[in-house]
Amino acid sequence: KNEVEQSPQNLTAQEGEFITINCSYSVGISALHWLQQHPGGGIVSLFMLSSGKKKHGRLIATINIQEKHSSLHITASHPRDSAVYICAVFLGGNLIFGKGTKLSVKP
């Protein structure tokens, strides 16, 4: 069993839709990363959070430490948001990654 589980694995949305990607983890962690990976491989860090909620533009990330769950929301989605979104948790100084959620936003 993976220590970090993401859902859904694949997500197709229409432009303008509100999107939610979920991440559940099974171990106690110090912090959680949400990352974005575009075709070609490069990874961009979106958020690092250890409690509560963070917002950057149209992106919102929340975490519930007690429930071991985090969500990434995208408001007013756009085709340029199409990418793989990866949840990763800090455990013992290392990042443990989920398999990612592939998001496609259609115009």
Add this chain to the structure above:
Amino acid sequence: EAGVAQSPRYKIIEKRQSVAFWCNPISGHATLYWYQQILGQGPKLLIQFQNNGVVDDSQLPKDRFSAERLKGVDSTLKIQPAKLEDSAVYLCASSLDTYIEQYFGPGTRLTVT
């Protein structure tokens, strides 16, 4: 601020050949990571350096993979000899210290034929 640089971006080699990847972290970042990402999976840590010392190389296949970080700045990752299953994206990341946000390079996509 310049990001993490990696080269080459793409490499195609035959099995049993050797290959080397280079990473230049963000200036001042003490911690450097090499990850292997196989298609459809999340990245897997291969090795972590703190300055020029190895912190964690428990998942590095040491019979064929080696890495060094001379002078605590640039790093190279080498595979010798390569196997088909080494086909993956190799990501380098750096951070000011451990437990702190990591910044990723663009990756090197390796294809072993």
